[in-house]
Amino acid sequence: xxxxxxxxxxxxxxxxxxxxxxxQSCQTAIERGTNFLYRQxxxxxxxxLNTDPTLHDVWANSEANRSWHIATTSIAAMAxxxxxxxxxxxxxxxxxxxxxxxxxxxxxxDDWDTDNTWAYVYSLCALTRxxxxxxxxxxxxxxxxxxxAKLVMQELYKYQSPMGGWAYYADETKAVTPNWATSFxxxxxVIGLLEAKKLGWAVDEHRLQVAIDTLIHCRxxxxxxxxxxxxxxxxxxxxxxxxxxxxxxxxxxxxYALFLAKQMGYExxxxxxxxxxxxxxxxxxxxYLDIARGRPLPHEAFHYNSGYFYFFGHYYAGLLLGVxxxxxxxxxxxxxxxSVVKTQHDDGSMLDFFFSASGKVYGAAFGVAxxxxxxxxxKR
Amino acid sequence: MRTTxxxxxxxxxxxxxxxxxxxxxxxxxxxxxxxxxxxxxxxSLEMHDARNSLAVAEYDLAVFNSFGQSETAKTxxxxxxxxxxxxxxxIEELEQLKIxxxxxxxxxxxxQMVLDRAERSLLRQQIxxxxxxxxxxxxxxxxxxHQQRELNDAVTSAKLNLAYLEAEHVSSRFELNREIDDxxxxxAEIRAETNNE
Numbered sequence: 001x002x003x004x005x006x007x008x009x010x011x012x013x014x015x016x017x018x019x020x021x022x023x024q025s026c027q028t029a030i031e032r033g034t035n036f037l038y039r040q041x042x043x044x045x046x047x048x049l050n051t052d053p054t055l056h057d058v059w060a061n062s063e064a065n066r067s068w069h070i071a072t073t074s075i076a077a078m079a080x081x082x083x084x085x086x087x088x089x090x091x092x093x094x095x096x097x098x099x100x101x102x103x104x105x106x107x108x109x110d111d112w113d114t115d116n117t118w119a120y121v122y123s124l125c126a127l128t129r130x131x132x133x134x135x136x137x138x139x140x141x142x143x144x145x146x147x148x149a150k151l152v153m154q155e156l157y158k159y160q161s162p163m164g165g166w167a168y169y170a171d172e173t174k175a176v177t178p179n180w181a182t183s184f185x186x187x188x189x190v191i192g193l194l195e196a197k198k199l200g201w202a203v204d205e206h207r208l209q210v211a212i213d214t215l216i217h218c219r220x221x222x223x224x225x226x227x228x229x230x231x232x233x234x235x236x237x238x239x240x241x242x243x244x245x246x247x248x249x250x251x252x253x254x255x256y257a258l259f260l261a262k263q264m265g266y267e268x269x270x271x272x273x274x275x276x277x278x279x280x281x282x283x284x285x286x287x288y289l290d291i292a293r294g295r296p297l298p299h300e301a302f303h304y305n306s307g308y309f310y311f312f313g314h315y316y317a318g319l320l321l322g323v324x325x326x327x328x329x330x331x332x333x334x335x336x337x338x339s340v341v342k343t344q345h346d347d348g349s350m351l352d353f354f355f356s357a358s359g360k361v362y363g364a365a366f367g368v369a370x371x372x373x374x375x376x377x378x379k380r
Numbered sequence: 381m382r383t384t385x386x387x388x389x390x391x392x393x394x395x396x397x398x399x400x401x402x403x404x405x406x407x408x409x410x411x412x413x414x415x416x417x418x419x420x421x422x423x424s425l426e427m428h429d430a431r432n433s434l435a436v437a438e439y440d441l442a443v444f445n446s447f448g449q450s451e452t453a454k455t456x457x458x459x460x461x462x463x464x465x466x467x468x469x470x471i472e473e474l475e476q477l478k479i480x481x482x483x484x485x486x487x488x489x490x491x492q493m494v495l496d497r498a499e500r501s502l503l504r505q506q507i508x509x510x511x512x513x514x515x516x517x518x519x520x521x522x523x524x525x526h527q528q529r530e531l532n533d534a535v536t537s538a539k540l541n542l543a544y545l546e547a548e549h550v551s552s553r554f555e556l557n558r559e560i561d562d563x564x565x566x567x568a569e570i571r572a573e574t575n576n577e
Contacts, residue, residue, distance in 0.1 A: 160486060210483075210486060
C-alpha cells in the first residue's frame with residue numbers, strides 16, 4: 001500500500017515537473033520570438049518583408065507578396081495582443097494596427113490568383129482582436145479599426161465562392177468570383193466574421209451562415225475536413241489528403257471556427273469531445289507535419305502535407321487548448337510546447353516553409369501566438 | 381629456217397592462248413560454284429522468314445478466333461459502360477451542384493457559369509455515350525468481319541508466298557546448275573583441244 005502511494009506521488013511529481021519545465025520553455029520561446037518580431041517591425045508599423053520580392057521570391061507578383069505581407073503583419077499583431085500588456089508592446093501594437101488600418105487594401109494579384117483573400121481574413125481577425133484590446137481602446141483607435149474591418153469584410157464577401165467558402169486561387173474559372181473554396185481559409189474567415197459579430201459590428205448574416213454550413217459540409221466521418229469544398233465530400237483512402245493524416249492542421253482551424261460558432265448559438269457538431277479527439281489526432285499523427293516541415297515543394301510529403309501546414313495548425317491547436325477543461329489542456333501542454341519550441345532558431349524566428357520573404361516572420365508570429373494561448377489555457 | 385621459226389612461234393602462241401582460256405573458264409566455274417553456295421544460303425533464309433510469317437499469321441488468326449474476337453466485344457461493351465457511368469456521374473454532380481448553389485443562395489455569375497459549363501460537359505458526355513454505342517454496332521457489322529478477313533488473307537498470303545519461294549528456289553538453282561554444267565563442258569573441250577594440239 002505504501003509503495004502504491006509512493007509510486008502515485010512520484011508520478012504526480014514527475015508530471016508536475018514536466019509541466020513546470022514546459023511552462024519555462026514556453027515562456028522563454030515566447031520572449032525570444034517576440035524579440036525577433038520586434039526587430040522585424042519597420043518604421044511604418046508593418047513588417048519589412050517584401051522590399052524586393054522579385055529578387056528572392058518564387059512569386060514575383062508584388063501584390064501577392066503584399067497580400068502575404070499584410071496577413072503576416074496581422075498574425076504578428078495577434079501574437080503581441082495575445083500577451084499581457086506592457087508599454088513597449090502596446091506602442092508597437094498601436095503602430096501595427098495603424099499600419100493595418102491605413103495601408104491600401106490588397107488587390108487581386110492576377111486573374112487566377114486571389115491571394116489577397118489571405119490579407120482580408122487575417123487582417124479581419126487582427127482587427128477584431130484589436131477592437132478588444134485595452135490599449136487600442138484607450139488610444140481612440142476603435143473607430144478606425146471598425147471602419148477598416150467593415151471595408152475588409154466588404155472585400156471578403158466579394159470573394160465568397162458560390163460553393164460557400166473562400167480560397168486563394170481562381171484558375172478553375174478565372175471568373176470575378178472564384179468557384180474554388182477551401183475549408184481552412186473558410187475557417188479563418190468564419191472566425192473573423194464571428195469575432196466581428198461578437199463586437200456588435202454589422203456582419204452579413206446570410207454569408208456567415210452559409211460559410212458555417214460549408215465548414216460542416218466539409219467535415220468527414222473520421223473527424224477531418226476535406227481540403228477543398230467538394231460537391232460530395234468523401235474520406236480519401238491510401239495516401240490522399242482528405243483524411244486525418246493529411247488534414248491535421250485543417251482539423252484544428254475548422255474545429256475552432258465551428259466551436260466558436262456553436263458558442264454563439266449556431267448549430268454545429270463541434271463540442272469539447274470533438275476538439276479533444278482532433279487534438280489527439282494532432283499529436284498522435286504529428287510526425288506527418290514534422291516530415292513536411294521545411295520541405296521546399298508544396299504537398300510533397302506523405303498525404304500531401306506541406307511545410308506551411310505546420311504553424312497554421314499549431315496556432316489553432318493552441319487556441320483550442322483554451323476551450324478544453326484545464327486538466328485536458330495540461331495533458332496536451334508539454335507535447336504542444338515541445339512541438340513549437342523545437343523549431344525555434346537562434347535568432348528567435350521559426351520557419352516551416354521557404355515560400356517568400358515572410359516565412360520566418362509568420363512562423364514566429366504563429367508560433368508565439370499559439371504558445372501564448374497554450375500557456376493561458378493552463379493558467380485559468 | 382625462217383619457216384621453221386615461224387611455225388615454232390605460232391605453236392608457242394597457241395599453247396599460251398589455250399592456257400589462258402583454261403584459266404578463265406576455271407575462274408568462271410569457281411565463281412558459279414560460289415554463287416550456288418550463296419543461293420542455297422539465301423534460300424534457306426527466305427524460307428525461314430516465310431515459314432515464320434505463316435506461323436505468325438496462323439497464330440494471330442487462332443488468337444482472334446479463340447478469344448480476341450470476344451474480348452474486343454467485351455472491351456467495347458466496357459467502354460460503353462464507362463461512358464454511361466461518366467454520364468450518370470455528371471448528371472448526379474450537376475444536380476448536387478444545383479442543390480449546393482441553391483442552398484447557399486449566393487447568386488452570382490460564377491455559379492451560372494459553372495452550371496453552364498457542367499451542362500455543356502454533360503452534352504459532350506452524351507455524345508461520348510453515343511459514340512461508344514456506335515462503336516459496338518460498327519464492330520459487329522464491319523470491324524469484326526474486316527479483321528477476320530485481314531487475318532485470313534495474311535495466312536493465305538503467307539502460304540502462297542511460301543509456295544512461290546519453293547518453286548522459285550528450284551528454278552533458280554536449276555538455272556545455276558545448268559550454267560555450271562556448261563562451264564564444265566567448255567573446260568573439258570578446251571582441255572581436249574589442247575591435248576590434240
